[in-house]
Amino acid sequence: MSLELLTLLFFGALLFFLLLGLPLVFVLGGVSVIFLYFTWGPGAFFIVASQMWSTMGSFTLLAIPLFVFMAMILERTGVASSLYRMMHLWWGGVRGGLAIGTVGICALFGAMCGISGAAVVTMGTIALPSMLERGYDKRMALGCINAGGGFGILIPPSVIMILYALITGDSVGKLFAAGILPGLLLLVLISGYIAIRCWLQPELGPALPPAERGTWRERLLALRAVLLPMLIVVMVLGSIIGGIATPTEAAALGVAGALVSAAVHRRLDWALIREASRRTFRLTGMIVWILFAAHAFSSAYQGMGAQDLIRELVLDLPGGPWATVILFQLVIFLMAMVLDPLGIMLITLPVFVPVIVALGFDPIWFGILFIINMEIGYMTPPFGFNLFYLKGIVPPSISMTDIYRSVIPYALVMILAMAIIMVFPRIATYLPGLLF
Amino acid sequence: MNVLCRFARGITRLNDRIGAVAAYLVLPIFALLLLEVGLRYWLGRPAVWTGELAQMLFGAYALLSGAYLLVHSGHANVDILHGALPPRARAAVDVATSVLLFVFIGALLYFGSSIAWQSTARLETSMSAWNPPIWPLKLLIPIAALLVLLQGLAKLIADLQALGLLPADEEVLPEAEGQEKGL
Numbered sequence: 048m049s050l051e052l053l054t055l056l057f058f059g060a061l062l063f064f065l066l067l068g069l070p071l072v073f074v075l076g077g078v079s080v081i082f083l084y085f086t087w088g089p090g091a092f093f094i095v096a097s098q099m100w101s102t103m104g105s106f107t108l109l110a111i112p113l114f115v116f117m118a119m120i121l122e123r124t125g126v127a128s129s130l131y132r133m134m135h136l137w138w139g140g141v142r143g144g145l146a147i148g149t150v151g152i153c154a155l156f157g158a159m160c161g162i163s164g165a166a167v168v169t170m171g172t173i174a175l176p177s178m179l180e181r182g183y184d185k186r187m188a189l190g191c192i193n194a195g196g197g198f199g200i201l202i203p204p205s206v207i208m209i210l211y212a213l214i215t216g217d218s219v220g221k222l223f224a225a226g227i228l229p230g231l232l233l234l235v236l237i238s239g240y241i242a243i244r245c246w247l248q249p250e251l252g253p254a255l256p257p258a259e260r261g262t263w264r265e266r267l268l269a270l271r272a273v274l275l276p277m278l279i280v281v282m283v284l285g286s287i288i289g290g291i292a293t294p295t296e297a298a299a300l301g302v303a304g305a306l307v308s309a310a311v312h313r314r315l316d317w318a319l320i321r322e323a324s325r326r327t328f329r330l331t332g333m334i335v336w337i338l339f340a341a342h343a344f345s346s347a348y349q350g351m352g353a354q355d356l357i358r359e360l361v362l363d364l365p366g367g368p369w370a371t372v373i374l375f376q377l378v379i380f381l382m383a384m385v386l387d388p389l390g391i392m393l394i395t396l397p398v399f400v401p402v403i404v405a406l407g408f409d410p411i412w413f414g415i416l417f418i419i420n421m422e423i424g425y426m427t428p429p430f431g432f433n434l435f436y437l438k439g440i441v442p443p444s445i446s447m448t449d450i451y452r453s454v455i456p457y458a459l460v461m462i463l464a465m466a467i468i469m470v471f472p473r474i475a476t477y478l479p480g481l482l483f
Numbered sequence: 484m485n486v487l488c489r490f491a492r493g494i495t496r497l498n499d500r501i502g503a504v505a506a507y508l509v510l511p512i513f514a515l516l517l518l519e520v521g522l523r524y525w526l527g528r529p530a531v532w533t534g535e536l537a538q539m540l541f542g543a544y545a546l547l548s549g550a551y552l553l554v555h556s557g558h559a560n561v562d563i564l565h566g567a568l569p570p571r572a573r574a575a576v577d578v579a580t581s582v583l584l585f586v587f588i589g590a591l592l593y594f595g596s597s598i599a600w601q602s603t604a605r606l607e608t609s610m611s612a613w614n615p616p617i618w619p620l621k622l623l624i625p626i627a628a629l630l631v632l633l634q635g636l637a638k639l640i641a642d643l644q645a646l647g648l649l650p651a652d653e654e655v656l657p658e659a660e661g662q663e664k665g666l
Contacts, residue, residue, distance in 0.1 A: 068565025068573070069580040070558030077583025080590045096594035099624065103542035106534070112509050112544070113516070185628020292520055299516035320510075328506035329557045336558065340587065387559045429563065 054353040061394070071390045072333075076340035079347035087350050088226035091482050098342035102335065106295055107213055109250035111161075113298035114206050114330040118199075119323035120305040125312035127152065127169035129213055129272035133176070136261040136269050143245025143252035145183060146191040147238045149174040153195025154234045155273075157202035158280045159301070162330075163207070163425055167196030167433045171440045184251040185445060187241070189437065190453035194237055194461070195424035196433045200388075202230035204283055204301070207388055207421060209294065210334070211414050212394055215400045219294045220287055221479040229419065233464050240460050275311060288482055334389060341393045348397065357398050358405070368406040372413070372469070375399050376420055383424025391421070407422045412468075415475040419465050426454045485650055491637035495554055495656055498634050502551025508544040512537045531613040542620050546627035551633045554657065574645035581639050588632045595624035 057078070064074040083091040096330035102108065107316055134148030141147070149170055170192045178188040200207045203223035212219040227370075243254035261269070283301040286292040292300065309315040348354060364371055375395070382391045403413045425433045428451055468474050519533035552558050565573060601607075609617045631662040637656070644651035 064580055064583060065561045066564050067576050067580050068560050068562060069577075069583060070560040072558050073580075073584040073587055076587030076591075080586050081583075092590050092594045093597075096591065096598050096624070097594075100592070100598070102619070103545055103620075104538060106538060109512070109516075109538060109541050112541070113513060116509050116513065291524070295522045296516055299520060301515055302513045303517055324509055326504045327509050328544070328548055329552060329555070330543065331509075332552050333557060333559050335545040336549050336552065339591075343587070343590075385561050385563060390559065413542075446651065 050352055050356055053082075053086075053351055054356055057347070057351065057353065064177070065386070065390075071387070072340045075337065075344045075390075075393070077414070079340070079343035082347045083350065085345065086347070088181060091346060091350065092343075094346055095343045098333050098346075099339050102338050102342070105213070106293070107209060107219060108335065108338070108373060109211055110204075110219075110293075110295040110298040111206055111334060112327050113295070113302050114161035114204055114209075115330050116323055116327040117298065117301045117305045118162045120166040120302070120309055120319065121156070121160055121164040122169055123319055123323070124305070124309040124314050126272075126276060126308055127156070128173050128271075129312075130155065130276065131170075131173050133266075133269035133272040135177070135255075135259075136266045139255035140260045141242075142249050142254050143187070143241045144243045144254065145181065146187055146252055147187075149178070150191050150195040150234065150237050150241070153192070154198045154202060154230065155276055155280070157198030157200075157230065158284065159276055159305075160199055161206040161298075163196050163199035163422075163433065165438060166199055167192060167436045168440065170195065171437050175441065178252075179263050179442075181255060182250075182253050183419070185449055186453040187245070187251045187442070188453075189445065189450055190457045191237070191241060193426045193433050193437060193450070193454050194457035196436070197425050197461075198230060200425075201226050201233065201415075201418050201422060203227065204287070204294065204298070205418070206334075207392075207418055208414070210389060210392060211396070211417065213338075214396050215410055215414070217410055217414065218483065221411055221483050222414055223284070223287060223294070224478040224482050225289050226418070226477045227478055229415050229468055232467065232474060233419070233461065235459050236464050237457065240456065242440045244456075260312050275304075275308045279308065311369040337389050337393070344393065345397055354397065354401070358402050361402050362405070368408070370423045371402065372408065372416075373411075375403070376416060376465070380424065384427075384429060385423060388421050388424070392417075409472065409476055411479055412475045415468060416465060419461060419468070423458050423461050423465075423476070425460055467474070487640050487649060488644075488651070491640040491656075494633045494637045498550040498554050498630055499657070501547055501630070502554065505544055505547040505551070512540050512544070515540070529652065531611070532615070535609065535611060535613055539615070539617070539620055546623050547630075549627055550630035550634045553631060553638065571646060574642040577642045578639060578646070581635060581642075584635045585632070588628055588635060592625055592628040592632060595628050599625050621648050631642055 060078045061074060064078065065071065080092065131154045132150060135145065138144035138148040153166040153170060175188055175192060179185060199205070203226045205223070205226060208226060209219055211217070212222050241252065279301060282304055283297045284298060287294055287297045306315060309319060327382040361371055364374070379391060379395060384397065400413065401411050404410055425431050428434060434450055438447055515533045515537040519530065522533070523529045565576065568576065599622045602618040606616060607618045607621070608614045640649060641656045643649040
């Protein structure tokens, strides 16, 4: 059988079984084992089983349960509500101020946790009812929570970045550093959009009446809310960037910080620990088992020679290097409509990253584009995690259509941010170059 | 209650229990890594065993999650078509696609066993400064694969019951909790 046909059959089978709803781990594992058997013979499985052992021994991977655990705890502590109160007092007087403040809190959450869910759930339960009560347009309010929720994966620490580094062999620290400026860029662009829109159409996000804005004394006291989160950010990010701790050790420091903040807010009890442990187990287990199967997948894929085939095909594309980058981003965007981020990374990165490097681009920069793309995927239908999180917590007066329509302007702002980072790659590569 | 039914219920309960306990392994992993950072930076004296022990616990944690996730439908899948199917059609599709589960887990069980056997026969240790025995962890690979395989059979029995191909007197699987989304 020709290589072209075999490759087509391989990816066709993956797609077919995925659409039939079989979990990704068994699709990747099962299809690859069958192809390995017919191309390399049963001897190839030894490699798969022994690579499984090296996955279990990956010190970088060990950071994942800790970052997840930390997020699960922070989600249940009162950190978010005191932050929201502080923000309400400081920003309430500005048109659209509550929405801008919500995006800011999401960014702070992004700098504390490595996953996106925590910010969406907490802000959806705290900020959304409050904004709706004060006459904010529902699409404005929904959209800013949805967009802000995506910061979790772009602003370090980020579990997606750890996985990206693991798959491509890049440094976790560099990726973390690369995410900071693009994260701030997005924060500025999204806040800017809200501010301009609400300035032109005050009915979308009216300023609060002076009685609700609080006195200076109240405002200054409310600032206490920022202390603990800032301390956690400094402990986790500071220790990684300062070279004091590995990302894994920093994650352990972060868990300690999250536990302390739960205790300060008087939420620390056994029920919290039990719930957080169970959810962490499920998310981590899901990731690691997919990685187990991924070894079979990459062995089969490389064993067939499909990697070289696809590289040659792509290098022959008309339009030059930039057309290739844009094409890759489009493919990733389309895949994000049906597949979860880890699946997309495992299937596309072994194909795309070598091509990107061969074309002379920086793989770290490509990683940042990839992650912003995932962020857009999180907030757009049909598979956006954030949409479903929101649907689970909004009042019944808000329909799925409202949620869908709310994301349109925010998704456009994010696409603009991607374009800016493509044109000015230094935004992503400056800090890693400076720090490492 | 027939034999298959009892088998499926027993396996499901076993995997659920194992998972419920293994989930707490994240706590000692956290404590060990915190201890490692503490010892190194405040006492200036790293311990040889903290990081490695945390790593070994993580290995067990990861392995044991496989069957537990299968019990609670926690493995990530694409639900667009699958979720829209009526229950009987979904059960039929699941029976057909379960072949891939058995192929993958079967291969893992077979080759995992041979790795575990080699390691256990010579009571392998890690050869690090601390040098703990690692054969128990290697032995856990085929055990975890076996647990997933058995849980796959339990799920198959439940699907066949849903199709009316096996007598069903009781539910064998708990209510699905779904995936933990949002990486």
